[in-house]
Amino acid sequence: MNRIKGIREKIPDQVKRLLIPVVLVIAAFVVMRHFLVPSDFGKYGHYRASAIDDVISLEIKYSGHMVCDDCHDDIVEVKKMSYHRDVACEACHGPAAAHTEDPDGNKLQAPRERGYCPLCHEYLPSRPTGFPQIVSESHNPRKACISCHDAHDPKTPEAPKECKACHAEIARTKALSHHIYVSCIRCHETPEEHKVRPRDYRPEKPIRRELCGECHAKNAPAAKAIPRVDMATHGERYVCWQCHYPHLPEVD
Amino acid sequence: MEKLAEHLWPILKQITGYIYPNEIELYWGMLIVIYPYITGLVAGAFILASLVKVFNVKELQPTYRLSLLTSLAFLIVAPLPLLAHLGHPERSLEIFLTPNKSSAMAMFGFVYAWYLMAVLLLEIWFDYRKDLIMWADKEKGLRRLIKRIITLFSTDTSERAVKFDKKAVKIITIIGIPSAFLLHGYVGFIFGSIKANPWWSSVLMPIVFLFSAIVSGIALVLLIYMVVTLVRRQELVMASLDKLANYLFFTMIVAFSLEALDFIHRLYESEESITILSQLISGKLFVSLVVIQFLLGMILPLGALAAVKLFRVPAELRRHVYFVSALLVQVGIFTTRWNVVIGGQLFSKSFRGLTAYKMTLGGMEGLLASLAFLILPFVILYILVKILPPWEKNRTP
Numbered sequence: 207m208n209r210i211k212g213i214r215e216k217i218p219d220q221v222k223r224l225l226i227p228v229v230l231v232i233a234a235f236v237v238m239r240h241f242l243v244p245s246d247f248g249k250y251g252h253y254r255a256s257a258i259d260d261v262i263s264l265e266i267k268y269s270g271h272m273v274c275d276d277c278h279d280d281i282v283e284v285k286k287m288s289y290h291r292d293v294a295c296e297a298c299h300g301p302a303a304a305h306t307e308d309p310d311g312n313k314l315q316a317p318r319e320r321g322y323c324p325l326c327h328e329y330l331p332s333r334p335t336g337f338p339q340i341v342s343e344s345h346n347p348r349k350a351c352i353s354c355h356d357a358h359d360p361k362t363p364e365a366p367k368e369c370k371a372c373h374a375e376i377a378r379t380k381a382l383s384h385h386i387y388v389s390c391i392r393c394h395e396t397p398e399e400h401k402v403r404p405r406d407y408r409p410e411k412p413i414r415r416e417l418c419g420e421c422h423a424k425n426a427p428a429a430k431a432i433p434r435v436d437m438a439t440h441g442e443r444y445v446c447w448q449c450h451y452p453h454l455p456e457v458d
Numbered sequence: 459m460e461k462l463a464e465h466l467w468p469i470l471k472q473i474t475g476y477i478y479p480n481e482i483e484l485y486w487g488m489l490i491v492i493y494p495y496i497t498g499l500v501a502g503a504f505i506l507a508s509l510v511k512v513f514n515v516k517e518l519q520p521t522y523r524l525s526l527l528t529s530l531a532f533l534i535v536a537p538l539p540l541l542a543h544l545g546h547p548e549r550s551l552e553i554f555l556t557p558n559k560s561s562a563m564a565m566f567g568f569v570y571a572w573y574l575m576a577v578l579l580l581e582i583w584f585d586y587r588k589d590l591i592m593w594a595d596k597e598k599g600l601r602r603l604i605k606r607i608i609t610l611f612s613t614d615t616s617e618r619a620v621k622f623d624k625k626a627v628k629i630i631t632i633i634g635i636p637s638a639f640l641l642h643g644y645v646g647f648i649f650g651s652i653k654a655n656p657w658w659s660s661v662l663m664p665i666v667f668l669f670s671a672i673v674s675g676i677a678l679v680l681l682i683y684m685v686v687t688l689v690r691r692q693e694l695v696m697a698s699l700d701k702l703a704n705y706l707f708f709t710m711i712v713a714f715s716l717e718a719l720d721f722i723h724r725l726y727e728s729e730e731s732i733t734i735l736s737q738l739i740s741g742k743l744f745v746s747l748v749v750i751q752f753l754l755g756m757i758l759p760l761g762a763l764a765a766v767k768l769f770r771v772p773a774e775l776r777r778h779v780y781f782v783s784a785l786l787v788q789v790g791i792f793t794t795r796w797n798v799v800i801g802g803q804l805f806s807k808s809f810r811g812l813t814a815y816k817m818t819l820g821g822m823e824g825l826l827a828s829l830a831f832l833i834l835p836f837v838i839l840y841i842l843v844k845i846l847p848p849w850e851k852n853r854t855p
Contacts, residue, residue: 218622220587223610224580231575235554243555252558330479 267301270294274302277309281358288359289338298322298357316357323351329374339374365401372404376453383454393417393452418446433457468816475811484803484815488828489539494645494667495795496835497536501642501668502675503529504578504634506705511631517701523585523848524686525679530578531839537570539831542822562648573641577634583608584626586846588615592854604845642671649798656731657738657802662720669713674791676706677784682839684781690849696773703780706787707763714756734809742812743801746793755790759783 249255271294275282285291296302304312317323320342329339346354354363362371369390370377380386390396396409412418415437421428423437441449450456469482507525510518541547553564554571587609594605643664650663660666680702687694724732739747762783766776800815818824 218619219614220584220610220612220619220623223612224583226610238551239555242551247556252556 266303268296269301269303269306271296273306285358288361290358290360293326318350318352320348320350323355323357338372340371341374362402365398367401369396369401372401380453385453385455388421412447412452413445415445418452465816469814472814473811475806476808477806477811477813478808481803481806482813484800484813486799486803487543487815487823488817488825489543489823489831491792491796491799492828492831493536493539493543494642494649494799495674495792496532496539496831497642497645498667498671498674498791498795499678499835500529500533500536500573500675501638501671502673503532503679504638504675505672506676506679506702508631508635508638509705511628512635515701517695517697520695520698520850521679521683521702523846524683525675526578526582526585527842527846527848528679528682528835528839529675530582531835531842533570533574533578534838535831535835538834539828542827542831545822562644562651566644566648569637569640569644573637577630577637581627581630581634582846584623584630587612587623588620589852589854590846591615593852608845639668643668649802652802654807655802656729657735657805658798660720660724662716662723666713666716666720669709669716670791670794672709673706673713673787676702676709677787677791680706680780680784681788684777684784686843694777696776699777699780703763703766703776703783706784707760707767710756710760710763710787714760717756731809734805734812738801738805738812742804742814743797747797747801751790751793751797754786755793756787759786759790 244254244256246255247253250258271282274295285295298317299314302314305314324340324342327338327340327342329341333339351357355361366372368377373390377390380388380390393412394409397407399407400409419437420426421432422435424434426432426434446452466482473482503525506518507522507529509515510522510525537550541550544550550567553561553567557568558564590605590609591613592615594602594609597605646664646667649658649667650660652658680699683698683702684694724735759782762779765771766779771779803813804815805812820826
């Protein structure tokens with residue numbers, strides 16, 4: 207008892223006083239943790255476990271595309287083989303859970319208007335090469351897309367004549383480059399079918415540097431204005447497109 | 459929609475090359491520039507104060523308490539730009555209540571709280587305790603009560619107690635220096651650890667931040683000291699000024715070397731981002747980085763301070779040189795933060811294009827709000843100085 211009292215007396219007065227706010231802060235922290243942190247916090251991870259129940263109890267709006275098969279097998283069958291095979295029914299028709307429960311009471315809408323399809327198909331440089339894109343302002347304006355393309359089996363009514371229809375970014379880049387007058391098929395031998403089923407019939411991609419040499423070698427039988435390089439010494443161990451982007455060849 | 463387009467249109471016109479759609483608009487604006495700037499001042503001012511205590515630098519004694527109060531005033535404001543930027547300030551409590559160890563930003567809350575409560579407040583309290591007791595005795599009413607509350611009603615001014623105060627201050631200072639390093643190194647860490655951004659991602663970032671923080675802190679104390687002394691119609695202690703300018707000069711050399719090292723390192727590594735970064739430096743950041751940060755904020759004050767050291771310059775002129783240099787340094791460090799925060803968002807992660815930053819006038823992220831956040835610390839400092847006069851003559855023997 208006396209020892210404790212001795213120690214207590216040794217502690218300077220101001221420290222004892224300081225302990226009051228320190229204890230208050232700690233107490234406030236403990237009390238707040240007790241009342242403000244939900245009791246099931248951290249059970250599974252850094253969140254409130256019952257948040258999962260909250261999410262589960264939300265109304266289900268989407269049903270997925272499997273259920274559609276029960277009643278619309280004809281459409282499912284068509285779509286399965288089409289270009290839109292990876293596009294979910296509900297991406298176009300909206301949430302359908304209610305419809306699958308009661309088809310007559312809850313009718314779905316179909317996006318028949320022209321503004322809808324460009325959400326995915328409008329030309330954007332950040333879309334991957336080869337993704338079918340159009341510039342809707344100039345692509346058959348003022349007519350509904352579905353008057354020419356079946357939404358469940360979209361095909362181009364006729365094969366596009368130009369590579370530009372699908373490779374807009376490359377075409378635009380090339381159109382600003384020194385290679386503007388070198389046509390795509392000069393470098394890519396392209397089967398006609400590629401324009402109809404592009405993934406099944408692939409064009410060739412250049413593999414030999416001699417292709418470039420056909421115009422750029424010192425002795426190439428091409429226009430005089432074309433800049434020439436010594437094929438033997440210029441970038442000899444690499445293919446040309448490791449240094450020059452072929453669709454926008456630059457020299458720096 | 460229309461409003462959004464109206465907002466984006468002027469930016470869209472300034473975009474060059476190719477950028478991703480979500481990079482058009484900058485998410486971190488002026489407020490996030492102010493945040494590291496202010497935390498830097500906190501750490502810098504504190505480290506200056508610590509030099510006085512740890513190395514017993516007599517000349518700087520007149521600025522010791524002023525540095526501490528400056529540090530406190532800015533520390534109180536430091537998190538406000540963040541809270542304003544995020545919105546929902548009431549939710550900031552959550553990061554304390556449910557600490558997330560894997561979030562650098564959340565841990566910052568603890569570093570901040572530690573620094574505020576365990577270091578700054580404590581050091582100030584011990585340093586002022588005796589004086590406060592004495593002052594309270596001479597005053598009446600509310601003023602007396604405030605001072606008594608601050609001292610937690612302690613009245614012990616015995617030699618033993620005062621000696622303990624002194625020792626406590628010293629210990630806290632020693633803990634405080636690494637804490638201040640942590641506080642601002644942390645801010646650098648948050649930027650430096652963003653792997654995806656080549657302008658930020660650098661291990662040197664925390665150290666570069668730290669030294670620029672010390673530079674800005676010293677320059678700030680120098681400025682405040684000069685202005686305040688002038689306003690109070692007192693004589694400037696030239697020895698203190700010279701010492702401050704000396705420190706400023708040497709820390710600037712370190713800061714400059716670190717930045718140069720970082721720069722050369724990047725140039726030498728020449729990663730694939732170098733092309734876009736050099737476009738950034740020679741284009742959109744040219745004025746703020748090369749002209750303001752480098753030439754006006756670094757080379758010019760360094761040269762001026764060096765010239766003053768080399769040639770025997772009369773005190774009058776020296777004062778002017780110090781003042782202008784410190785002011786330039788302040789502007790320089792602010793643009794340093796600007797160049798880091800804004801610069802890091804101006805280029806596309808595709809490395810193929812640049813966007814632009816458009817500051818608004820009003821609104822939480824606007825110029826006016828930012829100015830308010832920059833002025834607020836001075837208001838707080840004014841109040842602090844009223845309650846806790848940092849002048850030497852008020853010190854009770």
